[in-house]
Amino acid sequence: MPSESEPAIALEGVVNAFxxxxxxxxxxxxxxxxxxxxxxxxxxSGKSVLLRTIVGLRAPEAGTVRVLGTDVYGxxxxxxxxxxxxxxxxxxxxxxxxxxxxRENIQLPMRERLELSQPLMDQLAAVRLTLxxxxxxxxxxxxxxxxxxMRKRAGLARALALDPEIxxxxxxxxxxxxxxxxxxxxxxLALHDALGLTVVMITHDVDSLVRITDRIxxxxxxxxxxxxxxxxxxxxxxxxxDYFNGPRGRAALADHAPTxxxx
Amino acid sequence: xxxxxxxxAPSATLDTAxxxxxxxxxxxxxxxxxxxxxxxxxxxxxxxxxxxxxxxxALDRLTALDTAGAWLLHRTQRRLAEQGVSCRxxxxxxxxxxxxxxxxxxCAQASLPPAPRTNWLVEQLAVCGRATLDALDEVVxxxxxxxxxxxxxxxxxxxxxxxxxxxxxxHVMRTxxxxxxxVGLMSFLIGVxxxxxxxxxxxxxxxxxxxxxxxxxxxxxxxxxxxTAIIVAGRSGSAFTAQIGTMVVNEEVDALRTLGLDPMxxxxxxxxxxxxxxLPLLAVFADFMGLLxxxxxxxxxxxxxxxxVVDQLQRSTDGTQFWAGLVKAPVFAFVxxxxxxxNGLRVEGDAASVGRLTTQAVVSGIFLVILLDAGFSxxxxxxxx
Numbered sequence: 303m304p305s306e307s308e309p310a311i312a313l314e315g316v317v318n319a320f321x322x323x324x325x326x327x328x329x330x331x332x333x334x335x336x337x338x339x340x341x342x343x344x345x346x347s348g349k350s351v352l353l354r355t356i357v358g359l360r361a362p363e364a365g366t367v368r369v370l371g372t373d374v375y376g377x378x379x380x381x382x383x384x385x386x387x388x389x390x391x392x393x394x395x396x397x398x399x400x401x402x403x404x405r406e407n408i409q410l411p412m413r414e415r416l417e418l419s420q421p422l423m424d425q426l427a428a429v430r431l432t433l434x435x436x437x438x439x440x441x442x443x444x445x446x447x448x449x450x451x452m453r454k455r456a457g458l459a460r461a462l463a464l465d466p467e468i469x470x471x472x473x474x475x476x477x478x479x480x481x482x483x484x485x486x487x488x489x490x491l492a493l494h495d496a497l498g499l500t501v502v503m504i505t506h507d508v509d510s511l512v513r514i515t516d517r518i519x520x521x522x523x524x525x526x527x528x529x530x531x532x533x534x535x536x537x538x539x540x541x542x543x544d545y546f547n548g549p550r551g552r553a554a555l556a557d558h559a560p561t562x563x564x565x
Numbered sequence: 566x567x568x569x570x571x572x573x574a575p576s577a578t579l580d581t582a583x584x585x586x587x588x589x590x591x592x593x594x595x596x597x598x599x600x601x602x603x604x605x606x607x608x609x610x611x612x613x614x615x616x617x618x619x620x621x622x623a624l625d626r627l628t629a630l631d632t633a634g635a636w637l638l639h640r641t642q643r644r645l646a647e648q649g650v651s652c653r654x655x656x657x658x659x660x661x662x663x664x665x666x667x668x669x670x671x672c673a674q675a676s677l678p679p680a681p682r683t684n685w686l687v688e689q690l691a692v693c694g695r696a697t698l699d700a701l702d703e704v705v706x707x708x709x710x711x712x713x714x715x716x717x718x719x720x721x722x723x724x725x726x727x728x729x730x731x732x733x734x735x736h737v738m739r740t741x742x743x744x745x746x747x748v749g750l751m752s753f754l755i756g757v758x759x760x761x762x763x764x765x766x767x768x769x770x771x772x773x774x775x776x777x778x779x780x781x782x783x784x785x786x787x788x789x790x791x792x793t794a795i796i797v798a799g800r801s802g803s804a805f806t807a808q809i810g811t812m813v814v815n816e817e818v819d820a821l822r823t824l825g826l827d828p829m830x831x832x833x834x835x836x837x838x839x840x841x842x843x844l845p846l847l848a849v850f851a852d853f854m855g856l857l858x859x860x861x862x863x864x865x866x867x868x869x870x871x872x873x874v875v876d877q878l879q880r881s882t883d884g885t886q887f888w889a890g891l892v893k894a895p896v897f898a899f900v901x902x903x904x905x906x907x908n909g910l911r912v913e914g915d916a917a918s919v920g921r922l923t924t925q926a927v928v929s930g931i932f933l934v935i936l937l938d939a940g941f942s943x944x945x946x947x948x949x950x
Contacts, residue, residue: 387597400917418600426599429636432671446915465596465631496667497632498660 310335310500316365318351325351327524338501340511343521349504389468390461396453398445404456405441411463430459451482471503475510487514508554577605585618591626594634606641614648625656635668710907717829732835740801741843752851756858773867778881780859785886789852794897798930802905805836806926809909810919837902844898893941901930
């Protein structure tokens with residue numbers, strides 16, 4: 303049984319490369335249990351590759367990936383399958399199965415893994431839907447009948463279907479209007495509060511970073527650097543400076559965060 | 566948190582103390598065990614309602630609680646309340662209390678109506694009816710598209726400089742030149758098969774020589790052009806749908822419209838005209854290759870001298886047979902290209918519809934080609950050609 307102090311996700315010496323193009327070079331990352339970690343980096347810095355590596359979709363060239371104490375790439379199918387029930391992934395556009403209704407999308411993981419009666423699955427699907435703020439009449443719609451924001455919420459409801467301990471989000475607020483994006487931020491915070499989730503989210507949205515993340519991991523020079531927002535603001539790397547102290551970063555910070563010491 | 570790491574199975578037991586019933590919850594109340602808890606609680610609620618006194622739910626022995634467990638707690642509480650039995654939760658740690666409160670506030674109404682279920686027979690009838698209406702709609706829409714296309718085609722013929730020459734020649738190359746190998750090979754093989762089958766049947770009557778008549782008639786009139794049209798429908802009709810459909814998904818077609826360009830003129834007309842040029846040419850090639858294949862077989866298997874084969878071929882057919890076949894080619898080309906382009910423009914939004922409509926373009930293209938071919942046969946018969 304893994305101890306509570308062990309990190310939820312631990313990457314050690316991870317190397318990812320496409321042919322001769324190295325994306326991650328001996329990258330280390332530790333995500334603490336119960337924190338919300340933002341993952342940022344320039345285009346092509348390998349944010350999505352890192353996420354795919356964590357959830358077992360892309361084996362790294364070298365290094366180990368441990369999630370909840372289990373080596374993702376070093377265990378048998380059965381252990382890995384048990385592990386997969388303990389994380390939920392939200393892909394960029396929801397990645398809902400287009401031939402299934404929202405209800406069936408949410409119930410698919412339950413149907414595949416658990417033996418629940420249909421009424422109970424219907425009730426649990428309704429709980430998921432209300433948790434992510436979707437109206438119940440969305441349940442019998444097909445993904446193509448939903449707006450982009452609703453698809454993301456439905457995708458989140460599916461990610462929550464098995465009550466995971468870790469939630470991985472790929473740009474959850476991209477493509478949403480500011481109201482929708484703020485609503486999504488609130489939603490993730492509320493879920494984090496109520497369910498004690500560990501959340502890793504890729505985002506380009508400085509507002510989201512400021513509002514909801516505990517720490518931020520910056521992908522820079524093929525490595526990963528984890529720090530709190532105020533530490534990053536004082537960092538001397540030019541890219542980090544541009545990111546957080548550029549016009550957009552400053553505007554977002556001015557709106558939300560208590561100003562870091564010394565300013 | 567999880568069943569894999571939790572030591573004990575969950576339980577819900579009823580403890581009837583003189584002060585009132587106590588429902589003792591223990592173990593992990595998580596989604597992995599929700600099925601069993603669901604059944605246990607169903608039974609317990611009935612007993613508690615029968616008892617009728619206020620219930621205390623003791624939760625201090627819970628080892629884990631997730632949304633599914635919290636929902637089951639909340640549901641039990643609600644069901645008891647509906648029957649007039651009050652129910653109090655005891656021994657929740659603050660984080661778990663927050664979770665239960667969250668579920669309570671979120672799920673004031675939560676109960677999904679069962680998925681709509683209808684009679685199987687009614688369902689099948691509805692599917693059948695819908696398909697019929699869709700088919701009728703499709704005929705009307707295809708006619709409308711035919712009209713719009715015809716108008717643009719006439720406008721292009723009146724002002725030929727409006728035709729996109731580059732696109733036109735590129736499509737002739739892709740649909741014609743690049744299809745030569747497959748069309749040639751297939752026609753050759755069909756010629757061989759026809760000659761072989763014909764020879765083996767006609768030999769019984771000592772009429773092997775007429776194998777050549779059979780070949781000439783069937784390949785020139787029907788098979789050459791029909792097979793070519795079917796290959797082209799599968800090869801180019803589907804390609805048109807996929808190309809235009811992808812452009813619709815990428816909003817390229819909308820971009821064209823906002824630039825004041827008519828997709829019909831820019832995308833559809835060059836494809837239709839290109840196919841009307843390349844399909845007849847391919848059909849001529851197919852005729853040649855089919856006769857070549859059949860002729861070679863008669864020479865090799867029936868041991869006929871080349872001169873006699875050519876002689877018999879010339880005697881058996883005249884230009885009419887050839888033209889009666891070839892005149893159908895541009896018509897087939899028009900229909901295949903029209904269906905392909907129209908299905909491409911029918912794509913809406915998602916990538917999934919591109920695949921569906923591409924398949925449909927091939928099926929409708931081939932169907933219409935064969936339908937038209939039957940029409941031609943009847944017409945030629947009436948005209949005595």
